[in-house]
Every structure is written in C-alpha cells, then in structure tokens.
Amino acid sequence: MPFSYSRWCVVLMLPGSQAGHSRRVLINYVRRGQGKPLLLVHGLGSSWHTWQTILEPLAAERxxxxxxxxxxxxxxxxxxxxxxxxxxxxxxxxxxEHDLLGTDAVGSSLGARLVLELARRGEVLGAVVLLGPGGFWVGWERLAFQSSIRMSMQLARTLKFAMPSITAHEWSRSLLLARFSPYARKLAPALVLEEMRSYASARSFEPMLKDFMRGAPLKGSPLGRISKPMVIGWGRLDRICHPRQATRVQQLFPDARLHWFERCGHYPHWDAPEETAQLILETTAD
Structure with missing residues (x-):
C-alpha cells in the first residue's frame, strides 16, 4: 500500500492567547497500514522520514x-x-481533529518528551513507547546534548549541497552520525540524506532547542496514576542522552518499565529496527 501524504489544518489556542485569537496550525503526516492507530513523533531536527526503518513491520499490523x-x-x-x-x-x-484521542504513541528524543507530557496529562494517549526522551540531563549533560545537536545542524546546513556525496559512502556516514549511531555506516544512504536535509531546513530548530535547554523540567506522575502501558527504551551506547538519564525518567514515572537496547545509540529504531518494532507492537497490543 503506498504512503498517503496529507496536510491538515487545525485551530490551536496557544497558551496565554486572548479569547478569540486562535491560530491555524498545519501538520504534515503520512499514514500507512490498517487497524488500530499508532502515532509516531520524531525528534529535534528530524521529520517523519526518520521512522522508515520500522514503518513496514509496524504498518503490517497497525x-x-x-x-x-x-x-x-x-x-x-x-x-x-x-x-x-x-x-x-x-x-x-x-x-x-483526526478522532485519534486515546491512540497509542511512540516518540523519539524530543518526540518522546512530548509523548511523555501528553501521557502525564491523561486521556490523550493510550500505551506509549519512549525512545531516549530528552530533557532529563544535569550539569555537563545539558551542554553535551546542546553541542551535539547544534553541530549536526550546522554541518547539515554548511554541507547541504555536498550531502548526496557524503551520505553515499559508509566511512562518511559513520563520521557524520558518530554521536547518534554506532552503526551509521549500515544505514541506507537515502535515510541519512533525508535526515540531514531535515536538519538543514528545520525552521523551528533554534527556538525549540532554546526552550529545550532552558524550559521548566517535566513534572512526573505518581505511582498508579498512569494505567496504560508505558515503556522507556534506552540505548546503552547513547551519546546524546546518556544512559544514566533513564533512571531519572523512571523515578519520575514509576509506572513505566525500562527496556535497554544493549548495542544501540540514540536511535534504537535505526540501530535495532527489528527489536524496536517488536517492542512497540508488544507494548501497544490489545
């Protein structure tokens, strides 16, 4: 079944806005497969293309x-x-707007932080899988995240016209994504090229990074408050959000179960797509 591309207009009352001052928000999305809905939310700088490594097995069932x-x-x-x-x-x-309230969701990095926020509020999402959620750093970890993400953005923009050639070779893919994945050389050139193009064109990168760095810490949820399954997935080799941060997330969300991806970096869906897809389908199964 081919991908369907859509852009949907919704109306959003932003925090602090006056009554009657609503704002239109356009969200592009792709939909594939049939059955119980499953939402995928990408990380900072990325786009929906980051999920291409696991779209096929997920769409076979959802x-x-x-x-x-x-x-x-x-x-x-x-x-x-x-x-x-x-x-x-x-x-x-x-x-x-799409009649998807209560749907299961998967988030990566910033997307995982957003999914956590919605899960904490209740009634918005069903079961959730959180892959390396950002925002749980202390001390030097915050600066390490900021420098890694900003460097990737600057490289993507500076080398934009050379990216097709850079992403075509295993050695250059490894150098380009060394902090994100220990196996970047094995990734499809088209996937890496699309990721770099997303970084280069992301219009909300800087303001979102600024809020991510300086925003208020996420509030947790007491034991027994979250009734739907919640799994925190973390790569043992994550150099963007260091593995020690996983225990901080679990302390804030004691209803969550922690799943370690033993030989993965920041994106388990890149480094271990089969394991990631299986975890998602098992966590969100009826």
Whole structure:
C-alpha cells in the first residue's frame, strides 16, 4: 500500500492567547497500514522520514500515522511561542481533529518528551513507547546534548549541497552520525540524506532547542496514576542522552518499565529496527 501524504489544518489556542485569537496550525503526516492507530513523533531536527526503518513491520499490523512536528519537515512553524508545551498542544489537537484521542504513541528524543507530557496529562494517549526522551540531563549533560545537536545542524546546513556525496559512502556516514549511531555506516544512504536535509531546513530548530535547554523540567506522575502501558527504551551506547538519564525518567514515572537496547545509540529504531518494532507492537497490543 503506498504512503498517503496529507496536510491538515487545525485551530490551536496557544497558551496565554486572548479569547478569540486562535491560530491555524498545519501538520504534515503520512499514514500507512490498517487497524488500530499508532502515532509516531520524531525528534529535534528530524521529520517523519526518520521512522522508515520500522514503518513496514509496524504498518503490517497497525494504521501508522507519522507526523512532521510544526516547524520541521513539511509542517510550517507555529506562529508565536515554540516550546515543549505548544508543540504538545499542537499534537493533542491534531489527535482530536483526526478522532485519534486515546491512540497509542511512540516518540523519539524530543518526540518522546512530548509523548511523555501528553501521557502525564491523561486521556490523550493510550500505551506509549519512549525512545531516549530528552530533557532529563544535569550539569555537563545539558551542554553535551546542546553541542551535539547544534553541530549536526550546522554541518547539515554548511554541507547541504555536498550531502548526496557524503551520505553515499559508509566511512562518511559513520563520521557524520558518530554521536547518534554506532552503526551509521549500515544505514541506507537515502535515510541519512533525508535526515540531514531535515536538519538543514528545520525552521523551528533554534527556538525549540532554546526552550529545550532552558524550559521548566517535566513534572512526573505518581505511582498508579498512569494505567496504560508505558515503556522507556534506552540505548546503552547513547551519546546524546546518556544512559544514566533513564533512571531519572523512571523515578519520575514509576509506572513505566525500562527496556535497554544493549548495542544501540540514540536511535534504537535505526540501530535495532527489528527489536524496536517488536517492542512497540508488544507494548501497544490489545
């Protein structure tokens, strides 16, 4: 079944806006497969293309909806504040407008942080899988994340016209994504090229990174509050969000189960696609 591409107009009342001052938000998405819906939310700088390594096995059993967050991929940025809170609000309204409230969700990095925020609120999502959620750093970990992400963005923009050649070779893919994946050389050149193009064109990259660095820490949820399955997936070799951060997330969300990807970096869906897809399908099964 071919991918279907769509852009949907929703109306979002941003935090702090006056009554009657609503704003239109366009969210691009792809949908594939049939059955119980499953939402995929990408990380900072990425787009829905980052999920291509696991789309096929997921779509074989689920109706997969992979979105471009506002200001990333083909989705235009929000008018006004760009933050974890406004992006989470945009995703929640997207779900409401598409009759997807209560759907299961998977998030990666920033996307996992957004999914956590929505899961904490309750009634928005069903079962969730969180792959390396960002925002749980302390001390030097915050600066390490910021420098790694910003360096990737700068490389993507500076070398934009040379990226087709750079991503075509195993050695250069390894250098380009060394901090993200220990197996970047094995990734499909088209996937890496699309990721770099997403970084280069992400219009909300800087304001979102600023909020991510300086925003208020995420509030947790007491034991017994979250009734739906919640799994935190973390790569043992993650050099973007260091593995020690996983225990901090679990302390804030004691209802969650922690799953370690033993030989994976920041993106388990790249480094261990079969294991990742299996974890998602098992966690979100009826």
């Amino acid at each position: 109706a997969v909806v992979a979105i471009d967050l506002p200001g990333f991929g083909k989705s235009p940025p929000l008018a006004g504040e760009v933050s974890v809170q406004t992006l989470a609000a945009a995703v929640a309204l997207f779900l409401r």
